[in-house]
Amino acid sequence: MIEITLLGTGSPMVDANRAGPSTLVRAGDALFLVDCGRGVLQRAAAVGVGAANLTAVLLTHLHSDHITDLNDVITTRWVTTFVRSPLPIIGPPGTRAVVDGLLTALAPDISYRIAHHADITEPPALEVYEYTEGPVWDQDGVTIRVAPTDHRPVEPTIAFRVEYDGASVVLAGDSVPCDTLDQLSSGADALVHTVIRKDLVTLVPQQRLKDILDYHSSVEQAGATAARAGVGTLVLTHYVPPLAPGQEDQWRALAAGEFGGRIELGDDLLTVQVG
Ligand SMILES: [Zn+2]
Ligand SMILES: [Zn+2]
Structure with a gap:
């Protein structure tokens, strides 16, 4: 079995009720944090998971809303826990430069804490890996592979397929x-896909918001992808505009027009089990 928890179902738009894009994937004893949106560790705390518990961080791409709290994950694991093992961070090319930049921004803090705590003698321990396709993880029965996605002009971007004990989950980003x-x-038990409502975004007057229409999947397109791939369950997240209370059935119907399988969507901390 693999368990998926939507830690943050929001988007770049600040929302009082939705954290930024981030999904927790539990496979056996392994815990993978997929993207690190705004407020991710607060949401993770709600399901009893802290930075120390993370097996690895997986980044689908380097858009700000997906990495805003990567610095918090790095610092909190380093300074508030006693975990000594390096944190693997797996993302597309460009990830190393972003992590190096974060560490540069954190340099004053890192120097203060090393100066103050006798048992902290080294900066945060990280292992950064960059991939665009192929196998990226094989440990304790969990395998992960990646493939390129299309979010141009943001590139490269990747999706992850996590497999464990006969179950499989794809995180599309x-x-x-x-x-x-x-x-x-293809054939995955679940596909977690970010979506926008093209029918609603089209109506807004601001061109800058309309700009997002050409590089995201609509709810219908995510449903069509799930249908073509023959997945068991489609999990929708990263709602633009924010999914308002009571509109769940309306969103689900748009996906169901293309996809006959199980469709899950909702608020932060929605948990889906497959396999
Ligand atoms: Zn996004
Ligand atoms: Zn993006």
């Missing part, structure tokens, strides 16, 4: 429909 995502998702 932000993408328009593409062959490589279809292939990675």
